[in-house]
Amino acid sequence: MIERDPLLRRIERDAVLACGAMALAAAVLARTHLSAAAGVAGGGALAWISYLGIRGGIDALVGAAETRGNPSRNVAIGLVKFFTRYGILAAVAYVIMARLRLPPVAVVAGASSLVVAIMLAAVRSLRRDSGASRTK
Numbered sequence: 001m002i003e004r005d006p007l008l009r010r011i012e013r014d015a016v017l018a019c020g021a022m023a024l025a026a027a028v029l030a031r032t033h034l035s036a037a038a039g040v041a042g043g044g045a046l047a048w049i050s051y052l053g054i055r056g057g058i059d060a061l062v063g064a065a066e067t068r069g070n071p072s073r074n075v076a077i078g079l080v081k082f083f084t085r086y087g088i089l090a091a092v093a094y095v096i097m098a099r100l101r102l103p104p105v106a107v108v109a110g111a112s113s114l115v116v117a118i119m120l121a122a123v124r125s126l127r128r129d130s131g132a133s134r135t136k
Contacts, residue, residue, distance in 0.1 A: 007121065008055075014117035015051075019044030022109050022116075032103065039102035043110020046093055051114055053085035 023040040030036030060078020064071040096102050 011114075011117045011121050012051075014120050015044075015047070015114045018116040018120075019047075019110055019113035022113060026106055026109065030103070030106070036103055036106045038100070039096070039104075039106025040110035042092075042096040042100070042102050043107035044113045045110075046089060046096070046107070047111045047114045049085060049089045049092060053082055053089065056085060057082035 019040065023037045023044070026036035026040045027033045057078060060075060060081065064074040064078065096107055097104070
């Protein structure tokens with residue numbers, strides 16, 4: 001699949017970096033070093049699975065609109081993938097919270113890694129826009 005938006009690629013990369021940085025910080029700062037770092041990584045995995053589900057659903061809808069063949073079949077396959085990913089998301093969340101008993105604050109921190117990446121992209125955009133307006 002060809003990536004149409006380099007901004008999405010940058011946000012994905014930044015989300016992975018943010019999750020890694022938060023996991024490292026949790027390992028250093030928390031009393032339960034390994035458990036906190038694993039919680040952040042688990043939360044990051046939850047966010048990633050959710051992101052892939054949303055992106056996959058949107059890609060299926062856009063692909064169905066662009067192709068001529070059998071669009072209803074393409075949409076059906078895309079929706080099956082979409083809901084399968086959310087089933088996997090529910091299973092991973094259950095394992096993280098109920099079986100592994102990872103710290104909920106660490107899991108929420110990891111799940112917020114995508115939000116952190118989007119905020120970084122917004123700050124970059126604001127800086128770029130304000131720098132362009134100063135030169136005019």
